[in-house]
Amino acid sequence: ISACLVGSEMCIRDRIYRSKYGIKRVFRREISMQLHGSGRINSQGHLEIGGVDTCSLVEKYGSPLFVYDEGLIRDQCRRFHKALSKSGLDYHISYASKAFICKELVRIMKEEDMGLDVVSVGELYNALSVDFDSQKIHLHGNNKTEYEIGYALEKNIGCFVVDSLAEVERIDSIGGQMGKRAKALLRVTPGVEAHTHEFITTGNTDSKFGLNIDNGQAREGVEAILRAENIDLIGLHFHIGSQIFGTEGSQAAIKKVFVWLKDLKEDLDFEAKILNIGGGFGIRYTDEDISYPIEDALEEIITCLKESARSQGLSIPQLWLEPGRSIVGEAGYTLYRVGTIKEIPGIRTYVSIDGGMSDHIRTALYGAKYEVALANRMNEKDASLVTIAGKCCESGDLIAKDVRIPEAKIGDILVVACTGAYHYSMASNYNLMQKPAVVFVRGGKDKIVIKRESLEDLIKNQV
Ligand code: PLP
Numbered sequence: 001i002s003a004c005l006v007g008s009e010m011c012i013r014d015r016i017y018r019s020k021y022g023i024k025r026v027f028r029r030e031i032s033m034q035l036h037g038s039g040r041i042n043s044q045g046h047l048e049i050g051g052v053d054t055c056s057l058v059e060k061y062g063s064p065l066f067v068y069d070e071g072l073i074r075d076q077c078r079r080f081h082k083a084l085s086k087s088g089l090d091y092h093i094s095y096a097s098k099a100f101i102c103k104e105l106v107r108i109m110k111e112e113d114m115g116l117d118v119v120s121v122g123e124l125y126n127a128l129s130v131d132f133d134s135q136k137i138h139l140h141g142n143n144k145t146e147y148e149i150g151y152a153l154e155k156n157i158g159c160f161v162v163d164s165l166a167e168v169e170r171i172d173s174i175g176g177q178m179g180k181r182a183k184a185l186l187r188v189t190p191g192v193e194a195h196t197h198e199f200i201t202t203g204n205t206d207s208k209f210g211l212n213i214d215n216g217q218a219r220e221g222v223e224a225i226l227r228a229e230n231i232d233l234i235g236l237h238f239h240i241g242s243q244i245f246g247t248e249g250s251q252a253a254i255k256k257v258f259v260w261l262k263d264l265k266e267d268l269d270f271e272a273k274i275l276n277i278g279g280g281f282g283i284r285y286t287d288e289d290i291s292y293p294i295e296d297a298l299e300e301i302i303t304c305l306k307e308s309a310r311s312q313g314l315s316i317p318q319l320w321l322e323p324g325r326s327i328v329g330e331a332g333y334t335l336y337r338v339g340t341i342k343e344i345p346g347i348r349t350y351v352s353i354d355g356g357m358s359d360h361i362r363t364a365l366y367g368a369k370y371e372v373a374l375a376n377r378m379n380e381k382d383a384s385l386v387t388i389a390g391k392c393c394e395s396g397d398l399i400a401k402d403v404r405i406p407e408a409k410i411g412d413i414l415v416v417a418c419t420g421a422y423h424y425s426m427a428s429n430y431n432l433m434q435k436p437a438v439v440f441v442r443g444g445k446d447k448i449v450i451k452r453e454s455l456e457d458l459i460k461n462q463v
Contacts, residue, residue: 033371033372033373033415033417034284034287034371034417035047035417036069036072036284036330036331036417036418037049037050037069037071037072037075037330037331038050038051038069038071038072038442039069039333039417041378041379045376045377045378045379045380046375046376046378047333047373047375047378047415049067049069049333049441050069050070050071050440050441050442050443050444050445050446051441051442051443051444051445052441052444052445052446054067054333054335054375054413054415055375055376055413057335057439057441057446058335058337058375058413060446061437061439061448061452062437062452063335063336063337063354063355063413063436064334064335064336064353064354064355064359064436065334065335065436065437065438065439066332066333066334066335066359066419066420066423066424066436066437066438066439066450067332067333067334067335067438067439067440067441068328068331068332068333068420068438068439068440068441068449069331069332069333069441069442070108070331070440070441070442071442071443072330072331073105073108073327073328073331073420074108074111074112076294076323076326076327076328076330076331077093077095077108077109077112077113077114077327078112079294079295080093080294080298080321080323080327081093081112081113082295083294083295083298083299084298084302084319084321087298087299087302087319089302089305089306089316089318089319090318090319091318091319091320091321092115092136092274092318092319092320092321093114093115093320093321093322093323094114094115094116094117094136094137094138094320094321094322095109095114095115095116095117095322095323095324095327096117096279096322096323096324096325096327097116097117097118097119097123097126097127097324098117098119098123098324098422098425099324099325099327099328099329099420099421099422099425100324100328100332100420100421100422100423100424100425101123101126101127101425102126102424102438102449102450103126103129103130103449104440104447104449105328105449106126106127106129106130106132107130109132110130110132110133114136115136115137115138115158116132116136116137116138117137117138117140117279117322117324118137118138118139118140119139119140119141120141120148121145121147121148121151121152124137124139124148124151124152124155124157128155134155134156134157134158135156135157135158136158137157137158138157138158138159138160138161138185139152139157139159139160139161140161140163140187141161141163142163142164142208142209142210143163144160144163144167144170144171146170146174149167149170149171149174150174150178153171153174153175153178153180153182154178154180156180158183159182159183159184159185159234160182160183160184160185160231161184161185161186161187161237161276162184162185162186162187162221162225162231163187163209163210163211164211164221165211165217165220165221165224168221168224168225168228168231169224169228171184171228171230171231172228172229172230172231175230175231176229176230180230181230181231181232182230182231182232183231183232183234184225184231184232184233184234185233185234185235185236185237185274185276185320186210186211186218186221186222186225186233186235186236186237187209187210187211187236187237187238187239188210188211188212188213188218188221188236188237188238188257189204189205189207189209189210189211189212189213189218189238190204190213190238190240190252190253190256190257190260191204191212191213191214191253191256192204192240192249192252192253192256193240193241193249194240194241194244194248194249194250194280195241195242195243195244196243196244196245196282196289197245197246197290199240199241199244199246199248199249199252201252209239210237210238213256213257213260218260219264222264222268222270223268226268226270233270234272234273234274235272235273235274235275235276235317235318235320236257236261236272236274236275236276237275237276237277237278237320238253238257238276238277238278239277239278239279239280239322240253240278240280241280242279242280242325243280243282243283243289243325244280244281244282245282245289245290245291245292246292246297247297247300247301247304250277250280250297250301250304251300251301251304253277254275254277254301254304254305254308255304255308257275257308258308258309258311258312258314259312261312261314262312262313262314265314271314271315271317272317273317273318274317274318274320275305275317275318275319275320276320276321276322277301277319277320277321278321278322279321279322279323279324279325279326280323280325281294281297281323281325281326282325282326283325283326283329283330283418283421284330284418285329285368285369285370285371285417285418286369286370286371287371288369294326301319302319305317305319324421324422325421325422327421328420328421329418329419329420329421329422330417330418330420331420332418332419332420332421332423332424333415333416333417333418333419333420334355334359334360334415334416334419334423334436335375335413335414335415336353336354336355336413336414336415336416337353337354337411337412337413337414338351338352338353338374338408338409338410338411338412338413338414339352339353339354339391339410340352340410341408341409341410348385348386348387348402349384349385349386349387350386350387350388350389351386351387351388351389351405351408351414352388352389352390352391353388353389353390353391353399353414354391355390355391355433355436356389356390356391356392356397356399356433357390357392357394357396357397357430358390358392358427358428358429358430358431358433358435359423359424359427359433359435359436360390360399360416360419360423361423361426361427361428362422362423362426363398363399363400363401364390364394364396364397364398369400370399370400370416370417370418370419371400371403371416371417371418372388372399372400372403372405372414372415372416372417373405373414373415373417374405374406374408374412374413374414374415375413375414375415376412376413377406377412380406381406382404382405382406383404383406383407384404384405384406384407384408385402385403385404386402386403386404386405386408387400387401387402387403388400388401388403388414388416391431391433392430392431392433393431399416400416424436424438424450429453429458432458434452434453434454434455434457434458435450435452435453436452437450437451437452438450
């Protein structure tokens with residue numbers, strides 16, 4: 001039993017989605033894990049991804065190990081392209097690199113005709129290291145340093161997403177010194193916030209990101225950029241939240257922005273050529289996350305965009321998106337070895353694995369929930385209720401609380417699904433844990449894309 005308890009309408013929508021987009025659930029009596037993309041159980045009862053047995057991957061590369069279903073990453077990019085291209089709008093999709101970046105992923109983004117959203121000189125450097133077209137990159141950040149701005153100008157990035165009044169001056173002055181003209185979107189906060197299943201309209205003035213429409217700062221930002229000698233204002237940006245299901249929040253934000261844009265047109269003769277509405281499309285970590293297909297969401301957003309422009313008498317801007325989680329989240333799995341099993345009679349059983357909050361921080365950070373299974377015993381009955389614990393020195397270092405798996409044994413391979421986004425990219429060396437290796441699988445082949453950190457790597461910058 002699972003999503004059907006949430007509500008009949010959601011349940012029907014969820015079932016249609018599953019059958020339309022091929023999400024499989026392993027139908028055992030007491031079930032644990034949904035399999036996305038190419039995930040399946042092979043004849044040995046092992047989890048297989050991209051045609052590769054995940055247990056053999058652990059034998060080959062060790063654990064913990066991140067495994068990505070490359071085919072699923074590519075499919076997600078194609079779903080966005082397909083939905084947007086049929087709308088007839090001019091559009092641009094930038095993958096939000098903060099979700100996960102490495103050279104191989106950048107190469108894939110290039111092949112899938114995606115742009116890149118980067119938030120630091122580090123992400124920009126990583127993108128450029130494999131000759132990604134700098135014109136298809138935009139730079140975010142609420143405190144871009146002079147070094148970052150200079151570097152981005154030197155590399156001729158497509159545009160800056162300007163976040164503050166101070167930044168307008170900074171870009172203008174550095175651009176002037178370098179003899180470069182920058183293109184910019186202004187990041188605004190439209191007074192709408194959305195997270196998972198809900199959205200709220202808020203004052204939204206208390207955010208470190210962007211300039212607020214209601215208190216007049218966003219307008220000051222527009223005026224400042226229009227006055228700047230070395231910056232061209234080409235549009236606006238907002239991002240109302242992450243892991244969102246449904247489009248009510250995005251639609252409310254779009255409508256609000258267009259009302260404001262009408263004033264800007266009348267008062268300042270400014271028209272946005274581009275409207276970037278950020279990322280935030282939700283993914284199915286567990287059955288509590290009710291499906292909202294990208295295709296349906298985009299259709300609703302595009303209709304709202306066209307209607308809002310029409311009702312304000314404005315032309316329809318290019319639509320830009322910055323999905324991160326929805327491109328890589330469901331494609332990623334983490335594999336661990338079970339090391340210690342401790343039963344506290346009458347209380348709980350802890351199953352400890354060889355990684356932890358150093359490679360999986362979201363559960364400790366904000367209680368994020370995940371589905372887990374034993375990758376080497378996928379067909380066995382989920383017989384025990386356990387808590388999966390990491391090996392870092394924090395009691396809160398948990399991977400999943402009160403989950404059902406088969407009776408675990410030392411040496412089993414525990415798999416955590418949906419770890420493709422904000423896992424490796426948020427990994428740390430806490431407790432001097434070595435960051436795991438990352439492997440991409442597709443068509444029965446595996447390739448290592450990030451090596452496991454060595455002990456030497458851990459101390460190489462120490463003097
Ligand atoms: N754009 C901006 C400005 C963001 O802050 C984020 C996430 O924090 C994203 C895009 C990507 O969001 P998601 O991974 O939820 O698609």
